[in-house]
Amino acid sequence: MAEALGLTLRRDGALIAALSARFAARRMTMTDNNLKQADIIEGAVVLPNANGTAPGQWLDTGFAGYRKLVLLVPGPPGECKPLFADQCIPRLRDVIPPRHIARRTLKATFIPESTADALLAPIYSTYSDVETTILAGNCEIQLQISCAKPSLEAAQKRVDTLASRLEEALEDYLFSSTGETLEQIVLFYLELKQESLAVAESCTGGMLAQRITSVSGSSRSFLGGAVVYSNALKSAFCGVPAELIELHGAVSAPVAEAMAQGIRQRTGASLGIAITGIAGPGGGSEEKPVGLVYVALSDTHRTEVEECNFRGDRDRIRLWATQKALDMVRRKLMA
Amino acid sequence: MAEALGLTLRRDGALIAALSARFAARRMTMTDNNLKQADIIEGAVVLPNANGTAPGQWLDTGFAGYRKLVLLVPGPPGECKPLFADQCIPRLRDVIPPRHIARRTLKATFIPESTADALLAPIYSTYSDVETTILAGNCEIQLQISCAKPSLEAAQKRVDTLASRLEEALEDYLFSSTGETLEQIVLFYLELKQESLAVAESCTGGMLAQRITSVSGSSRSFLGGAVVYSNALKSAFCGVPAELIELHGAVSAPVAEAMAQGIRQRTGASLGIAITGIAGPGGGSEEKPVGLVYVALSDTHRTEVEECNFRGDRDRIRLWATQKALDMVRRKLMA
Numbered sequence: 001m002a003e004a005l006g007l008t009l010r011r012d013g014a015l016i017a018a019l020s021a022r023f024a025a026r027r028m029t030m031t032d033n034n035l036k037q038a039d040i041i042e043g044a045v046v047l048p049n050a051n052g053t054a055p056g057q058w059l060d061t062g063f064a065g066y067r068k069l070v071l072l073v074p075g076p077p078g079e080c081k082p083l084f085a086d087q088c089i090p091r092l093r094d095v096i097p098p099r100h101i102a103r104r105t106l107k108a109t110f111i112p113e114s115t116a117d118a119l120l121a122p123i124y125s126t127y128s129d130v131e132t133t134i135l136a137g138n139c140e141i142q143l144q145i146s147c148a149k150p151s152l153e154a155a156q157k158r159v160d161t162l163a164s165r166l167e168e169a170l171e172d173y174l175f176s177s178t179g180e181t182l183e184q185i186v187l188f189y190l191e192l193k194q195e196s197l198a199v200a201e202s203c204t205g206g207m208l209a210q211r212i213t214s215v216s217g218s219s220r221s222f223l224g225g226a227v228v229y230s231n232a233l234k235s236a237f238c239g240v241p242a243e244l245i246e247l248h249g250a251v252s253a254p255v256a257e258a259m260a261q262g263i264r265q266r267t268g269a270s271l272g273i274a275i276t277g278i279a280g281p282g283g284g285s286e287e288k289p290v291g292l293v294y295v296a297l298s299d300t301h302r303t304e305v306e307e308c309n310f311r312g313d314r315d316r317i318r319l320w321a322t323q324k325a326l327d328m329v330r331r332k333l334m335a
Numbered sequence: 336m337a338e339a340l341g342l343t344l345r346r347d348g349a350l351i352a353a354l355s356a357r358f359a360a361r362r363m364t365m366t367d368n369n370l371k372q373a374d375i376i377e378g379a380v381v382l383p384n385a386n387g388t389a390p391g392q393w394l395d396t397g398f399a400g401y402r403k404l405v406l407l408v409p410g411p412p413g414e415c416k417p418l419f420a421d422q423c424i425p426r427l428r429d430v431i432p433p434r435h436i437a438r439r440t441l442k443a444t445f446i447p448e449s450t451a452d453a454l455l456a457p458i459y460s461t462y463s464d465v466e467t468t469i470l471a472g473n474c475e476i477q478l479q480i481s482c483a484k485p486s487l488e489a490a491q492k493r494v495d496t497l498a499s500r501l502e503e504a505l506e507d508y509l510f511s512s513t514g515e516t517l518e519q520i521v522l523f524y525l526e527l528k529q530e531s532l533a534v535a536e537s538c539t540g541g542m543l544a545q546r547i548t549s550v551s552g553s554s555r556s557f558l559g560g561a562v563v564y565s566n567a568l569k570s571a572f573c574g575v576p577a578e579l580i581e582l583h584g585a586v587s588a589p590v591a592e593a594m595a596q597g598i599r600q601r602t603g604a605s606l607g608i609a610i611t612g613i614a615g616p617g618g619g620s621e622e623k624p625v626g627l628v629y630v631a632l633s634d635t636h637r638t639e640v641e642e643c644n645f646r647g648d649r650d651r652i653r654l655w656a657t658q659k660a661l662d663m664v665r666r667k668l669m670a
Contacts, residue, residue: 031453051646078647118366199562205548206541209562213540216616216649224564226572227534227544233559233602237572267568281551311386312413314551 001072005063007042011035015046019053044072047087052079058091069095099148102155104163105179106143108170109327116141119169127162139323140175140182175330182326183215189333190221190271197329198269199225200238200259202250202276203293208322223267228259238262238274249288251276256294257303264298271332272298273325279314293321297328304328336407340398342377346370350381354388379407382422387414393426404430434483437490439498440514441478443505444662451476454504462497474658475517476508510665517661518550524668525556525606532664533604534560535573535594537585537611538628543657558602563594573597573609584623586611591629592638599633606667607633608660614649628656632663639663 002009015038023030037054040046047056057072071088073080108116113136120143124132129149135142145163149155167174175185190197199208206227212218226237231250234240239262240255248254256276264272277293284290289309296305306328310320337344350373358365372389375381382391387409394405406423408415443451448471455478459467464484470477480498484490502509510520525532534543541562547553561572566585569575574597575590583589591611599607612628619625624644631640641663645655 028447028450031449033453033456034449078651112363114366114369115363118368121368201541201544203548204545205553205557205559206536206544206562207548209536209541210539210545213538213542213562213564214650214653216614218540219564222540222564224540224562224568224572226561227541227548227559229548229554229557229559236601237559237561266571279551315549316413318549 002041009039012038012040100152101148102159103146107176108173109140111173196269197271198223198263198267200263200274203279253305256296260296260298279317337376344374347373347375435487436483437494438481442511443508444475446508531604532606533558533598533602535598535609538614539653588640591631595631595633614652
């Protein structure tokens with residue numbers, strides 16, 4: 001970078017001292033290849049990195065007759081993102097004239113992208129001053145709505161007006177009006193309705209519990225559960241009778257129901273959800289193909305079960321199965 | 336694309352018929368916006384898409400006096416990757432002259448990138464005809480080694496010679512010599528040594544089980560386990576005495592040990608592994624800060640426990656905790 005701009009580098013003594021101290025504090029030897037992290041471009045301001053050794057640099061310079069801002073930030077996302085937010089954004093605000101942009105993200109699931117677009121395009125296309133982008137991925141449809149106006153209030157009003165109409169059209173496929181994840185929505189409603197949840201997973205092998213516990217504070221409503229990969233564990237942890245498994249097979253509606261009821265009773269949760277299926281690539285048959293998944297949801301009154309046929313590879317089938325489970329809990333809580 | 340090349344589009348009747356049949360087979364209505372998926376550039380060969388509706392296109396044409404190959408592939412990775420592999424690669428092989436490149440990927444974990452580079456650079460830098468790239472991420476160091484030669488044998492020999500020297504230098508930080516994931520290595524050794532594994536997870540909330548079961552065939556050695564987010568479930572599913580939790584706290588070495596022993600005994604596995612810790616951002620204290628994690632591994636003879644202090648956000652702490660657990664199992668099995 002220095003070479004491209006025709007500037008020189010200087011090795012910063014204070015940065016070397018900080019590097020040495022950091023290594024010493026961890027009782028690690030500093031190898032010489034770390035020293036280049038202390039090289040600063042002539043005229044640059046050092047941006048301290050609270051999460052790593054390589055600092056950022058802010059250079060306000062000229063090139064080929066134009067003013068140029070050059071920002072150097074460390075590569076690892078865990079260092080780059082906080083450094084950019086804390087030290088670059090405020091400096092950029094001082095330099096670049098302000099604009100008022102309002103944004104909102106709506107999210108829906110279990111509606112195909114083309115169906116959503118056919119449903120929504122006639123609405124959003126009439127709002128020419130609002131930009132709407134449909135993104136599909138990770139088992140959901142995202143509608144990113146944004147509008148730029150001289151005032152934030154005016155921009156927000158246009159975004160909210162369009163958002164309301166899109167929300168109405170999406171009906172109960174919509175799960176989030178302000179960008180939350182499905183996990184966050186499920187945990188929000190669990191807490192609101194003072195319900196508690198436990199899970200029993202076979203083919204998803206912990207992915208559902210992992211998605212729920214990825215949200216900080218999930219312990220307020222989520223008790224835990226069992227990963228019952230073997231048939232013996234389906235009996236030991238969920239009380240599924242061995243005869244039931246023998247009669248219907250581990251991948252069957254009755255076993256899914258027994259798993260959901262069993263995990264609810266054993267954990268004392270008010271809701272129990274269970275997943276059993278064939279994630280592939282092996283293990284499928286003509287009668288029970290790869291992608292066949294049963295998801296059951298049990299409360300104190302009744303147990304419902306859904307039979308699903310997901311397409312794709314092992315990862316995708318497992319992800320869709322956990323999405324179905326979360327969506328069943330959401331629909332029950334919002335009913 | 337057609338516009339840029341100065342070519343026309345034609346709507347393909349066979350593709351429209353296939354699209355209609357696909358929608359009809361799923362009892363869905365085909366909206367008109369799907370029809371543009373049947374538009375083909377003049378002179379292009381249609382590449383059938385086995386996993387979706389939009390086909391690929393292969394166009395061998397000229398532009399500005401040069402021969403140009405234009406490949407259009409569908410966007411979703413699940414459609415793009417198999418279509419590229421099955422239909423584009425063989426066609427490209429016919430067009431582009433063959434070269435013989437040998438590759439290998441070594442992987443190591445729990446060694447800092449700068450330490451690895453200081454250790455390895457003096458070795459790989461003497462192999463000027465072999466390209467070595469060090470990548471760090473996802474809790475591991477990857478060494479990608481490649482070499483191009485007139486014959487594959489000659490290239491492979493150079494790659495293997497360097498790889499052997501790097502493997503030796505990495506000692507037991509190395510977990511994979513041919514690119515396998517840590518999960519695959521652990522499952523490989525479990526099967527080889529005829530051991531079985533069960534897990535008990537608190538702060539990682541199913542992530543360890545999810546990682547293990549992401550590997551197809553994991554059921555041969557992995558029985559399952561428990562996600563014991565609440566203290567009551569630590570007792571119910573792992574037999575941890577409530578008094579032990581009260582005395583030492585849920586995040587402590589004795590509780591981790593009891594969880595590992597308990598899950599091993601309750602599931603009948605030969606190895607039990609347990610994780611308890613504080614993933615944050617809440618829940619930390621001066622005595623037990625965010626990032627403190629205990630990982631315990633129990634076999635029929637003894638239980639070992641490691642105290643770890645991971646830095647970073649919730650996701651990163653959880654990922655490192657599962658990495659430590661997998662690495663402890665690997666080291667035990669390879670000892």
